[in-house]
Amino acid sequence: MVKKLNYKNHKIWQKAKRLIPGGNMLISKRPELMLPIFWPTYYSKAKDCFVWDLDNKKYIDFSLMGVGTNILGYSNKQINNKIIETVKKGNMSSLNCPEEIELSKMLLSLNKWADMVKFARSGGEANAISIRIARAASKKDHIAVCGYHGWHDWYLAANLNKKNKLDKYLLKGLKTKGVPKNLENSIHTFLYNDLDGLKKLINKNPKIGIIKMEVIRNFPPKDDFLKKVRQLCNKKNIILIFDECTSGFRETFGGIHKKYGVNPDIAIYGKALGNGFAITAIVGKAKIMKNAKETFISSTFWSERIGFVAAIETLKFMKKKRTWLKISKVGDQIKRAWAQIFKKYGYDVSISGIRSIPSFSFNEKNKERSTFFTQEMLKKGYLAGNLIFVSIAHKKDMVEKYLKEFDQTIFKMHEIEKKISLKKKILGPLKFDVFRRLN
Amino acid sequence: MVKKLNYKNHKIWQKAKRLIPGGNMLISKRPELMLPIFWPTYYSKAKDCFVWDLDNKKYIDFSLMGVGTNILGYSNKQINNKIIETVKKGNMSSLNCPEEIELSKMLLSLNKWADMVKFARSGGEANAISIRIARAASKKDHIAVCGYHGWHDWYLAANLNKKNKLDKYLLKGLKTKGVPKNLENSIHTFLYNDLDGLKKLINKNPKIGIIKMEVIRNFPPKDDFLKKVRQLCNKKNIILIFDECTSGFRETFGGIHKKYGVNPDIAIYGKALGNGFAITAIVGKAKIMKNAKETFISSTFWSERIGFVAAIETLKFMKKKRTWLKISKVGDQIKRAWAQIFKKYGYDVSISGIRSIPSFSFNEKNKERSTFFTQEMLKKGYLAGNLIFVSIAHKKDMVEKYLKEFDQTIFKMHEIEKKISLKKKILGPLKFDVFRRLN
Numbered sequence: 001m002v003k004k005l006n007y008k009n010h011k012i013w014q015k016a017k018r019l020i021p022g023g024n025m026l027i028s029k030r031p032e033l034m035l036p037i038f039w040p041t042y043y044s045k046a047k048d049c050f051v052w053d054l055d056n057k058k059y060i061d062f063s064l065m066g067v068g069t070n071i072l073g074y075s076n077k078q079i080n081n082k083i084i085e086t087v088k089k090g091n092m093s094s095l096n097c098p099e100e101i102e103l104s105k106m107l108l109s110l111n112k113w114a115d116m117v118k119f120a121r122s123g124g125e126a127n128a129i130s131i132r133i134a135r136a137a138s139k140k141d142h143i144a145v146c147g148y149h150g151w152h153d154w155y156l157a158a159n160l161n162k163k164n165k166l167d168k169y170l171l172k173g174l175k176t177k178g179v180p181k182n183l184e185n186s187i188h189t190f191l192y193n194d195l196d197g198l199k200k201l202i203n204k205n206p207k208i209g210i211i212k213m214e215v216i217r218n219f220p221p222k223d224d225f226l227k228k229v230r231q232l233c234n235k236k237n238i239i240l241i242f243d244e245c246t247s248g249f250r251e252t253f254g255g256i257h258k259k260y261g262v263n264p265d266i267a268i269y270g271k272a273l274g275n276g277f278a279i280t281a282i283v284g285k286a287k288i289m290k291n292a293k294e295t296f297i298s299s300t301f302w303s304e305r306i307g308f309v310a311a312i313e314t315l316k317f318m319k320k321k322r323t324w325l326k327i328s329k330v331g332d333q334i335k336r337a338w339a340q341i342f343k344k345y346g347y348d349v350s351i352s353g354i355r356s357i358p359s360f361s362f363n364e365k366n367k368e369r370s371t372f373f374t375q376e377m378l379k380k381g382y383l384a385g386n387l388i389f390v391s392i393a394h395k396k397d398m399v400e401k402y403l404k405e406f407d408q409t410i411f412k413m414h415e416i417e418k419k420i421s422l423k424k425k426i427l428g429p430l431k432f433d434v435f436r437r438l439n
Numbered sequence: 440m441v442k443k444l445n446y447k448n449h450k451i452w453q454k455a456k457r458l459i460p461g462g463n464m465l466i467s468k469r470p471e472l473m474l475p476i477f478w479p480t481y482y483s484k485a486k487d488c489f490v491w492d493l494d495n496k497k498y499i500d501f502s503l504m505g506v507g508t509n510i511l512g513y514s515n516k517q518i519n520n521k522i523i524e525t526v527k528k529g530n531m532s533s534l535n536c537p538e539e540i541e542l543s544k545m546l547l548s549l550n551k552w553a554d555m556v557k558f559a560r561s562g563g564e565a566n567a568i569s570i571r572i573a574r575a576a577s578k579k580d581h582i583a584v585c586g587y588h589g590w591h592d593w594y595l596a597a598n599l600n601k602k603n604k605l606d607k608y609l610l611k612g613l614k615t616k617g618v619p620k621n622l623e624n625s626i627h628t629f630l631y632n633d634l635d636g637l638k639k640l641i642n643k644n645p646k647i648g649i650i651k652m653e654v655i656r657n658f659p660p661k662d663d664f665l666k667k668v669r670q671l672c673n674k675k676n677i678i679l680i681f682d683e684c685t686s687g688f689r690e691t692f693g694g695i696h697k698k699y700g701v702n703p704d705i706a707i708y709g710k711a712l713g714n715g716f717a718i719t720a721i722v723g724k725a726k727i728m729k730n731a732k733e734t735f736i737s738s739t740f741w742s743e744r745i746g747f748v749a750a751i752e753t754l755k756f757m758k759k760k761r762t763w764l765k766i767s768k769v770g771d772q773i774k775r776a777w778a779q780i781f782k783k784y785g786y787d788v789s790i791s792g793i794r795s796i797p798s799f800s801f802n803e804k805n806k807e808r809s810t811f812f813t814q815e816m817l818k819k820g821y822l823a824g825n826l827i828f829v830s831i832a833h834k835k836d837m838v839e840k841y842l843k844e845f846d847q848t849i850f851k852m853h854e855i856e857k858k859i860s861l862k863k864k865i866l867g868p869l870k871f872d873v874f875r876r877l878n
Contacts, residue, residue, distance in 0.1 A: 012537065012540070015540065016535075016539065016540050016543075018555075019540060019543040019544065019547070019554075019555060019556060020539065020540075020543055020555060020556055020557060020558075021555055021557060021572075021728050021729055021730075021731035021732050022731060022732055022736075024535050024539060024742065025539070025557065025558055025559070025737065025738065025741035025742050026737050026738065026739055026741060026742040027735075027737040028737075028739075029533065029534065029535050029742055040534055041534060041535060042534055042535050042536065042537045043529070043532045043534035043535070043536065044528070044537075045528045045529055046528070046529030046531065046532035046534075047529060051529075051532045051533065051534055053534070054537060061532070061533050063533050064533040065533060066531040066532055066533060066739075067533065067739050067742075068739070069531050069739060069740075070531060074529050074531065074532055075526070075527065075528070075529045075530070080526050080527065083526050084523050084526055084527075087514070087519050087522050087523055087526070088514065088519065088523075089483070089484045089485070089514070090482070090484055090485030090486060090490075090513050090514045090715075091514070091715050091716060092485065092505040092508050092509060092513065092715030092716075093482045093485035093490045093500070093505055093513055094468065094490065094500050094502050094503040094504060094505060094506065094822055095468065095479055095480060095481055095482035095485075095490055095492070095822075096455075096463050096465075096468050096480060096481050096482070097481065097482065098451065098481045098483075098493060100455065100459065100463060100464070101451070101454065101455050101458060101459075104455075104458040104459055105458065108458070116457075116458060116459060116460055117458060117459055118459060118460060118464065119459075119464055120464070120561070121560040121561055121717055121740055122559070122560055122561075122564065122738040122739065122740045122741065123738060123739055123740070124564070124738045125561065125563070125564060125738075128591070128592075131617075132592070132617040132618070133460075133617060134617070135616075135617035135618075135619070136616035136617030137617075141619045141620055141621065150738065151735050151736050151737050151738060152567070152591075153567075153571070153592060153593065154592065154619070156734075156735060173735075174735045175733055175734050175735050176734060176735070177574075177575035177730060177733040177734040178570075178571040178572060178573070178574035178575030178576075178730065178733075178734045179571070179574075179734070180574070180580045180593070180621075180622060180625060181580055182580065182619075182621040182622060182625060183619060183621060183622070186619060186621060270739070270740075271739060276529075276530050276531030276743070277530060277531075277743065277745075278560055278717060278740035278743045278746075280740075289460050290460055291460075291616060291617065292460035292461060293460050293461055294614055294616040294617075295595075295614050295615060295616040295617045295618070296466075296590050296595055296612075296613045296614050296615070297461075297590050298464065298465050298466040298467075298590050299464065299465065299561040299562060299563045299564075299589065299590060300465055300467075300505075300506050300507075300508060300561065300562055300709070300710060301508075301560055301561040301562070301709075301717035301719075302464035302465060302561065303463065303464050303465040303468055303506075304715070304716065304717045306716075306745075307717075383533055383534075
């Protein structure tokens, strides 16, 4: 376990930022978002919910778990064995791998409302493919969005509109330099649970042919919001796309839309689908999906075999172990314990998130307190922030130990704050804000 | 070896087309482009330049070699061993993998003119990232393109312009349904080696801030074309992007632009970079690349470890074995032999392509003759079409045997055509045309 914080990883990270703009390929993995200077930043090994840094120091991951990719834990043996077998048999050839068909069938059996499937390697791609197909089907270019849907031009265009002064409707922090100006005004944002706002938007913009949204991010639907969105789409002949990249397989065996009994026209899966191996899927109704044949959508590495194999094996594992029930239960336990602990020490905190993705936010001095929390937990050997992607590797005893350390850390925070400013106990800069999602 | 053609794979493919629009994720791997009905279509195993179908029939791949991904042969042991080691150590975690930095350094050592690197998982993504960064840097949205650059909106917009009646300037076969109409007229195509045409285009369209092109596809540059494009870019303050996804590592250790002594501002690598594992790279000058920090570019699976590991090991292998020299020599040998054989039997044929990607095309009855050729070679146990991505697994004796079989097949074609129409000897439909690339 780590006892001390050190600068070494920070130096490597500084080097990385000189070679790679931004330092890495995924914003959520930038150390500044967790603990500037002192975050371990790089790993050599990962297993279950343990991560080893470059000095072979071992940490317990009660944070992002691969940014939601590893419901079955890191280096899951069953998945890894299949991958290794596939690598040996050949990951690539001039012919196609039959696993494409097998995975299609599996995903369609989880999405009875759907008929056809396309695959890609990243969530941004899957989102862009779904938009291309839906635009081809609707013959309309405008889109209403609610949630986070990747880095592509079509989506960032939402932030091009300088006339829109309502900051809450913009995707704060998503910078748009290099997005073609001609896409301005083609993407319209709406707020979750604001049915009236959405209706007004649709009525005002008859060019909107698609509604794309996350089924749920932090708070549940109110007053049958999802059902009413579905009805609105039916009435207005709008294609409904649910982005389940984050929410998929976390609370049901498939999309979280199953929980709410509302089916989209297209659903997108990613992240946890391959337990850490790159695979994403676009699942949809035939009348819409068949439009993919009328537009050029093709990429060499979408035919790479290990993505399909990883997803097939991950789905088999999830089905057998009913993992979505297990992680949801643990998430509930963590949320309850957090609430008790914060209450005990008199902290005003908001707790939210899908059951297996609990998150908390201090309603006062959040940055300062969160930074202190991450710093102190790191000293105890934990990767911990304001959000946990629970996995089945988070076993009962480990969760209990985490919650005990959590309690001690909040107690320490409370004791310090009785006497002095918490800032005096923070060794480096405060953590940065990630971009704000629409809720 | 296969002796007979069978329908089984065709039936599976028909099933696939009901589940997946188009049947698969990569157009180049659709059986209709090689031999409708009878192509094996699916593989169970691949090693060196051998591919086994679902009935465990063994073929020798003298065709696409994973559509250019496998210069080191399928399932290369050295690469595979590193991948397996990495899978065991953990492909994903909440922290970053240090291999990102190592690969960045290696790519910069091959591209002395460049300072920074970004990575993605597919060629289409890498192209779209380079365009976002270049647009952010140039502050101009319009682009001049020559070549094939993927499936994204920015590129297919070239085909939206209905007023442009000059078919040769369009990317024939690239369908644009679902591409936003507002992007119309933002992408301008030019022909390879047509400097005057390009100059006129640039002068007429001051909004063009980027020239994106393949360095070479089928024919070499004439009259210092590449140098003059570079000079034009310098004069007009235009960012020059070379798409080396296909040409990279085939004739030099790096981009084929090294051969011509012309450096771009950004180069893109993919395909062969990870020897069949998904990894693509955007390499560029700091003053341009740093703009990536001013625009949101981020994706979960771009942080997957095996892509980086595959590329590092592939580059080490290439450097040690000087693979680009070997495959170019074999490609030259094949081109010479083809020319002799076609001459011997009196066929008028165009032979073209990068040295290690030889291709041929009958100047008369190409579809019919090519279909017959593929059919007859398949009977002999060869995956063979009009184009070969040569790999180091294509050993001397195998190339000689292939050329012998090639000679016999063209001889047979010639004998038949003396008496009857070749069509009578073709068992299924003719092969389809893939979209035509700009040359």
